Amino acid sequence: MQSGQIEQITADQASAEIARLRAVLDAANIAYHQNDAPDISDAEYDAQKRRLAALEARFPEFASAASPTAQVGAAPADGFGKITHAVPMLSLENAFAGEDVADFIARIRAFLSFDKELSFTAEPKIDGLSLSLRYEKGRLVSAATRGDGAVGENVTANVAHIGDIPQKLPPFAPDLVEVRGEVYMSHADFAALNARQTAAGEKTFANPRNAAAGSLRQLDAAITAARPLRFFAYAWGALSAPLADTQAGAIQKLADFGFVTNPLTKICHGLDDLLAHYAAIETQRADLGYDIDGVVYKVNDLALQGRLGFRATTPRWAIAHKFPAQLAWTHLLAIDIQVGRTGALSPVARLAPVTVGGVVVSNATLHNEDYIAGRDSRGALIREGRDLRVGDFVQVYRAGDVIPKINDVDLSRRPADAAPYIFAQICPECGSPAQREAGDSVRRCTGGLICPAQAVERLKHFVARGAFDIEGLGAKQIEMFFNDPILPIKTPADIFTLAQRDADNPLQKLKNRDGFGDVSTAKLFAAIEARRSIGLDRLIFALGIRHAGEVAGALLAYHYGTWPALMAALDAIPADPDLRAGHAAWVELTAIDGVGAVLANSLLETFKNPTERAAIDALVAHLHIQPPPARQTEGSPVAGKTVVFTGSLEKLSRAEAKAQAERLGAKVAGSVSAKTDILVAGPGAGSKLKEAEKHGVRVLDEDAWIALIAPS
Ligand code: IVH
Numbered sequence: 001m002q003s004g005q006i007e008q009i010t011a012d013q014a015s016a017e018i019a020r021l022r023a024v025l026d027a028a029n030i031a032y033h034q035n036d037a038p039d040i041s042d043a044e045y046d047a048q049k050r051r052l053a054a055l056e057a058r059f060p061e062f063a064s065a066a067s068p069t070a071q072v073g074a075a076p077a078d079g080f081g082k083i084t085h086a087v088p089m090l091s092l093e094n095a096f097a098g099e100d101v102a103d104f105i106a107r108i109r110a111f112l113s114f115d116k117e118l119s120f121t122a123e124p125k126i127d128g129l130s131l132s133l134r135y136e137k138g139r140l141v142s143a144a145t146r147g148d149g150a151v152g153e154n155v156t157a158n159v160a161h162i163g164d165i166p167q168k169l170p171p172f173a174p175d176l177v178e179v180r181g182e183v184y185m186s187h188a189d190f191a192a193l194n195a196r197q198t199a200a201g202e203k204t205f206a207n208p209r210n211a212a213a214g215s216l217r218q219l220d221a222a223i224t225a226a227r228p229l230r231f232f233a234y235a236w237g238a239l240s241a242p243l244a245d246t247q248a249g250a251i252q253k254l255a256d257f258g259f260v261t262n263p264l265t266k267i268c269h270g271l272d273d274l275l276a277h278y279a280a281i282e283t284q285r286a287d288l289g290y291d292i293d294g295v296v297y298k299v300n301d302l303a304l305q306g307r308l309g310f311r312a313t314t315p316r317w318a319i320a321h322k323f324p325a326q327l328a329w330t331h332l333l334a335i336d337i338q339v340g341r342t343g344a345l346s347p348v349a350r351l352a353p354v355t356v357g358g359v360v361v362s363n364a365t366l367h368n369e370d371y372i373a374g375r376d377s378r379g380a381l382i383r384e385g386r387d388l389r390v391g392d393f394v395q396v397y398r399a400g401d402v403i404p405k406i407n408d409v410d411l412s413r414r415p416a417d418a419a420p421y422i423f424a425q426i427c428p429e430c431g432s433p434a435q436r437e438a439g440d441s442v443r444r445c446t447g448g449l450i451c452p453a454q455a456v457e458r459l460k461h462f463v464a465r466g467a468f469d470i471e472g473l474g475a476k477q478i479e480m481f482f483n484d485p486i487l488p489i490k491t492p493a494d495i496f497t498l499a500q501r502d503a504d505n506p507l508q509k510l511k512n513r514d515g516f517g518d519v520s521t522a523k524l525f526a527a528i529e530a531r532r533s534i535g536l537d538r539l540i541f542a543l544g545i546r547h548a549g550e551v552a553g554a555l556l557a558y559h560y561g562t563w564p565a566l567m568a569a570l571d572a573i574p575a576d577p578d579l580r581a582g583h584a585a586w587v588e589l590t591a592i593d594g595v596g597a598v599l600a601n602s603l604l605e606t607f608k609n610p611t612e613r614a615a616i617d618a619l620v621a622h623l624h625i626q627p628p629p630a631r632q633t634e635g636s637p638v639a640g641k642t643v644v645f646t647g648s649l650e651k652l653s654r655a656e657a658k659a660q661a662e663r664l665g666a667k668v669a670g671s672v673s674a675k676t677d678i679l680v681a682g683p684g685a686g687s688k689l690k691e692a693e694k695h696g697v698r699v700l701d702e703d704a705w706i707a708l709i710a711p712s
Contacts, residue, residue: 006054006055006058007058009055009058011059011061014055014058014059014062015059015062017051017055018052018055018056018059018062018067021048021049021051021052021055022052022064022067022068022353022360023353023360023362024048025048025049025052025068026068026353026360026361026362027353027360027362027363049068052067052068060198063198063204079219080153080154080155080217080219081153081154082147082151082152082153082154083142083144083151083152083153083154084150084151085132085144085147085149085150085151085152085237086134086178086237086238087178087237087238088149088150089130089132089146089147089149089152089180089237090149090310090313090314090315091149091313091314092125092296092314092315092318092319092320093314093318093319093320094294094319094320094321094322095319095320095321095322096321096322096324098271098275100319100321101271101274101275101297101319101321102271104297104319105118105270105271107316108299108304108308108316108317110653110655111308111316111653111655111656112304112307112308112653112656113649113650113651113652113653113656114304117269117270118269118270118299118304119267119268119269119299119300119301120267120268120269120274120297120298120299120300121247121248121251121265121266121267121268121297121298121300122265122266122268122274122277122278122281122295122296122297123234123262123264123265123266123295123296123298124262124264124281124288124292124294124295124296125292125293125294125295125296125320125322126182126184126232126234126262126290126291126292127184127208127209127290127291127292127293128182128183128184128185128208128209128212128213128291129145129146129182129183129184129209129212129213129216130145130146130180130181130182130183131143131144131145131146131155131159131180131181131182131183131216131231132144132146132152132178132179132180132237133159133165133178133179133180133181134176134177134178134237134238135169135173135176135177135178135179136175136176137175138168138169138170138171138173138175139167139168139169140156140159140165140166140167140168141156142154142156143155143156143158143159143165144156145216145217149313153217155216155217155224157221158216158217158218158221158224158225159216159224160221160225161224161225162183162229162230162231163230164230164231164232164259164260165231165259166257166258166259169257169258170256170257170258172256173257174239174240174241174243175240175241176238176239176240177236177239177240177243177257178236178237178238178239179233179236179237179254179257179259180233180234180235180236180237181231181232181233181234181235181259182231182232182234183212183216183229183230183231184208184209184212184229184230184231184232184290184291185208185209185211185212185215185227185228185229185230185290186208186228186230186289186290187208187289187290187291188289189208189228189230190205190207190208190211192228193205193211193215193227193228194211207291208290208291209291211227212229215227215229216229230260230290231259231260232260232261232262233251233254233255233259233260233261234251234261234262234265234296236250236254242302244302245301245302245303246300246301246302247298247299247300247301247302247305248265248267248300250302251265264281264284267300268297274295274297274321277295278295278321281295282295282323285323292323293322293323294320294321294322294323295320295321296318296319296320296321297318297319297321298317298318299317299318304317305317307656308656309659309660309663311551312550312551312554325397325398326356326397326398327356327395327396327397327407328354328355328356328361328395328396328397329354329393329394329395329396329410330351330352330353330354330361330393330394330396331351331352331391331392331393331394332349332350332351332388332389332390332391332392332393332394332406333350333351333352333390334349334350334390335347335348335349335350335366335372335388335390335421336348336350337424337428338453339427339428339429339445339451339453339454339457340453340454340457341454341457341458341460341461341544342444342454342544342546343427343434343444343445343446343447343448343451343454344442344443344444345368345423345424345427345428345434345442345443345444345445346365346366346367346368347365347366347367347368347369347371347372347423348363348364348365348366349363349364349365349366349388349394349406350362350363351363351364351394351396354396356396356397356398356404361396361398361404363403363404364396364403364404364405364406365403365404365405365406366388366406367405367441368441368442368443369423369441369443370441371441372387372388372421372423373387373420373421374386374387374388376441377439377440377441383407383408383409386408386409386411387409387420387421388406388409388421389414389418389419389420389421390418390419390421391414391415391417391418392409392410392413392414392415392418393409393410393413393414394406394407394408394409394410395407395408395409395410423443424443425443427445427446427447427451427453429445429447429451429452429453429454430445430447430450430451430452430453430454431447432445432446432447432450432451433446434446448609448611448612449491449611449612449615452482455482455490455491456478456479456482457544458492458544459478459482459489459491459492460474460475460478460479461542461544462492462495462542462543462544463475463478463495466538466541466550467538467541467542467544468492468495468531468534468538468542469531470495470527470528470531471523471524471527472520472523472524472527473495473524473527473528481494481498486505486508487501487502487505487510491615491618491619492542492615492619493615493618493619493621493622495528496528496532496619496622496623497622498525498528499525499528499529502521502525509521510524532622532623532624533623533624533626534623534624534625534626535557535625535626535628536553536556536557536560536561536562536563536566536625536626536627536628537550537553537554537556537557537558537628538553539553539563539620539623539625540552540553540556540557540566541553543606543616545602545603545606546602546605547598547599547602548599548602548603551594552594552595552599554628555592555593555594555595556592556595557627557628558628559592559667561627561628562625562627563620563625567607569585569588569589570585570589570603570604570607571607572584572585573585573586573589573604574586575604575608577601577604580604584671584673586600587670587671588669588670588671589603590670591668591669591670591671592668593655593658593659593662593668636664636665636666636709637664637708637709638661638664638665638666638677638678638708638709639664639665639666640665640666640667641666641667641677641678642666642667642668642669642675642676642677642678643661643666643667643668643669643676643677643678643679643680644668644669644670644671644672644676644678644679644680644688644692645657645658645668645679645680645682646672646679646680646681646682646685646686646688646689647681647682647683647684647685647686647689648682648683648684649680649682649702650682650683650702651702651703651706652702652706657680657705660709661709664709666678671688671691672688672691672692672695672697673691673695674695676692676695676697677697677698678697678698678699678700678705679692679697679698679699679700680700680701680702680705681699681700681701682701682702
């Protein structure tokens, strides 16, 4: 409801309408970006936003940096050249409490079988955006944003005027150095920039991080030059010569090269020391003059960092210890149930809009029914057992970009008629029973593909980034086609018959519909056609099987190599879970490092279900499935070899030994057969050693193995 002509509106009316529009737009932003569930159309969103901008322009006294109109839209990414990072730019695992940090240290000790003193660096986690700077023969040749970690945007021209970034390095720097760090804006510069923006009638920025991102990612480098950006160096990528033996030594080198490094970086010895420095940094947080959102801990010894290596997207040798989240109180208006891709019934809190740390929040996750009832999945009390009811006054918290949560409830403000919340026992979307497995806190719809919510969520996942990633066929289009009477897409296979079905239908061609047309229809069909050829890893991930994410897709693809090999392995395993143990194909599947019984059972649950299997077979009939690209194992003496570890290892943990073997292109198996190439046997080896001798398999002790794989 809009209260008419902007020229005639009073300040009071404007103030009320501005508040309402901001709440609507913020809720829509959260629904779209955080929950992937847009609740208003793009056109409606744009209309409301234009109205809000017009009101704010007429009544500048109500302008606010937190307004949705002040959020910077991402610059057109297509406008920047792309740079492939020579070494991927990773992110960090998060710790939220001291115990998480203790776990982090324990995991490192176990992985390395290391019981001596472990030292770490601890430094502020800067809330900006990361940047990689490449210097060749001492000259800055390129600068790239993180992008998706593998490929970033070329912002070389934009960094030319950032004072903290040297254009040249001193002569003692190696020929090739990639320096990485964070671009940020100080509080003072941020406030001054927003004041200038307001004076010039330009939009203001919501926070220093948005301002830094919006300023760096400018197609017009002259605009970046006019913005006061700063840079802290804290890491590196490709190097032609090592910088030092330790993290702290390497950071000192970066300082010697002329970079600004963070003065709060400190070497800490063990958990207590780390937590003490965390507390010290937290006390200084408000006075630093720039935003930080935690403290990063990194193993100091670079040789140990090298041994620890990386998981899919994060190093094992570093962690970000985040500061506690921000809090606010508001009313819980309703609890809605959303049904996800794997059938999980997720309760969502609808809240009276409230500002939490500068962002208006009107939805929050409630996790599951136990969480609402005040228990965790093991029956232990949360919130001292206080349940949540519609009408309650609740505490909301949010940390960084994660979906807000409900933390607590004020029972003294509970309405007399508030009734305990009764969680649905049947799926609200399809009416199938919703069940809980023992030990699982999530209630799931048992409808599988007959549940429209699951079917449509799976299709959205199928076309998402990392999966089939079909241009022009996103979540919105999937919603539309799913309910389309003429050209329905109900299963993934339907995507690949779309063009033919449209061609066969004499009436109501897709190209004649609103929002389509000759060009966009041709483009869509071409994009689908292009994806008939798909990598095995992507295909596995795209199926949306519970527990089978991108990493699992890659592990299975590398292990089995082809779709028929994967199918043969799964078909060989008994459908009855009780008969699987000891079966060769089951042993092989669960021995893949990173697979395990939970994922294996979930895969089999899908592939042994006739409806699911029929849908998968129908899809595969349309595809050309590509084997995974060969791993970078040039010169590796164990590439392509099947290796089994047995007995106890003394220098390497089992996890490190396996990870290392796989990094060198070997296949690590759990049992010895005629196909095994090498058995690495430590003290205490038993039946596997006998089996190896029987098959004439090469047997090495731990030292011989280490000598074999040592770089020559
Ligand atoms: S180290 C391989 N150190 O946090 C790990 N990252 O959440 C490289 N960040 O993408 C990152 N301050 O943009 C590191 N002192 C710091 C940092 C820091 C901020 C950012 C960085 C990274 C993100 C991960």
